[in-house]
Amino acid sequence: MLAASYTRTGPAAEVLSVTEMAAPVAGPGEVLVRVHASGINPADVKRRGGWRGMGMDHKLIIPHTDGAGEIIGVGAGVDLARIGERVWMWNAQGGYGEAGRAFGTAAEFIAIASHQAVRLADALSFADGANLGVPAMTAYRAVFADGPVTGQTIFVNGAAGAVGHFAVQMAVAGGARVIGTVSTPEAAVHVRQAGAFATIDRKREDVSARILELTEGQGVDRIVEVDFGANLELDAAALKRNGTVASYSSSSNPTPMLPYYAFAAKGANLRFIQGFLIPEDQRLAGERMIAELADAGRLKVAIGATFPLEDIAKAHERVERGGLGNVVVLIGGAQ
The missing domain is CATH 3.40.50.720 (NAD(P)-binding Rossmann-like Domain)
Structure with missing residues (x-):
């Protein structure tokens, strides 16, 4: 698969690269998602840039916490009926103060715990869904x-x-x-x-x-x-x-x-408020509200700019410059 990654913190153009890697496999309790959109949050940019002395928790990191795509495989213990489901993902890398996962959503595929892949409302695009987690x-x-x-x-x-x-x-x-x-x-x-x-x-x-x-x-x-x-x-x-x-x-x-x-x-x-540490009951309630508002046509996701995966460094720089709307990396030509 194609994936963006970095092996040291620093400026986006200097540390981010896009290369071929081995695709992951869904383990027990996990789903394998073909990623169509990867959202970039300020936290992702800070982590990559080494904000306030943040170091590398892993030798190689595929960035981004949020994303959206389609489940194409499941691990042991996960209902086969989930295959084909459109989903949005949260905490793909974990939060501040913890090592979390090495492999986020800036890749063609991700294996992630089943409960961290939430059904994406039909009214929302993959690009929309990539901005729900944080x-x-x-x-x-x-x-x-x-x-x-x-x-x-x-x-x-x-x-x-x-x-x-x-x-x-x-x-x-x-x-x-x-x-x-x-x-x-x-x-x-x-x-x-x-x-x-x-x-x-x-x-x-x-x-x-x-x-x-x-x-x-x-x-x-x-x-x-x-x-x-x-x-x-x-x-x-x-x-x-x-x-x-x-x-x-x-x-x-x-x-x-x-x-x-x-x-x-x-x-x-x-x-x-720490978006990476939302209590489970509140998270489930939030997921329900997002779905209800989206289904009713009452949830608008503001997307300010989109970039292909190969331009991920430019996407990070856009987040750093600021501007109206969220920044999304589109993977495989998804919308």
Whole structure:
């Protein structure tokens, strides 16, 4: 099979290569998937780049945690009826702080535990499915980790991002009204189309003042936070009493100094979301919601760019540059 890989961390163009390798075989409890699309998350780029001193947990790594494809074989103990099933995959490499698997989804085939290959809704393409494992499931956890959100006001900071865009859609589907921050007019349209009732231009507006205006001075029930360290003061100001900040990243400042009393004065709840460590009951509930929304035509996956496998380095560089929409590597001409 063709697969992308790296044997040392560093810049994408210097360490990533595409070569022929032996195809895997499904072991007990596993399925063999012909991969049609491989999603790239910031975590994949950080791992490949050696972010914050990350080293190599394996001599050779096939990158990417998320992907989608078709089951073409099963191992012992797996129902033969799964052969031919369209699926999306999660945690193909494992999370931070653990060695995980060496072989991710940036290859023509992958052998993976059967429960990590989830039925892909007919309404979604393989490219769509390659963005569900981390972005969509992280969004689900951030929105619903503490129960239903019906009637709540939720502030999604970074609403046009991969996780944020899913969070807006899921919160709206759950009966909440959503406010989202954006940085461009294009992003504002993108977020409003996802269901937000209001967007705030973080570059041109006083975000906390605007939130208080929109909530009649009460603040929001829940904040889905893209960068905890950068937005501590904003979150404390925008939060309603006894509200919750659900943060899934703090990339700009991995060791933030917490303004304790600003949060304590609100009786705030702080929840840290790790998309690689979603509890099983929450994961299954998230999988159901994804399928239900997709089947109802209410789940839009924003894809900003696609690349063939041989251009995987360019795909990683696109993620590093940023931009609207998810980045997907298409394998075998799939869509």
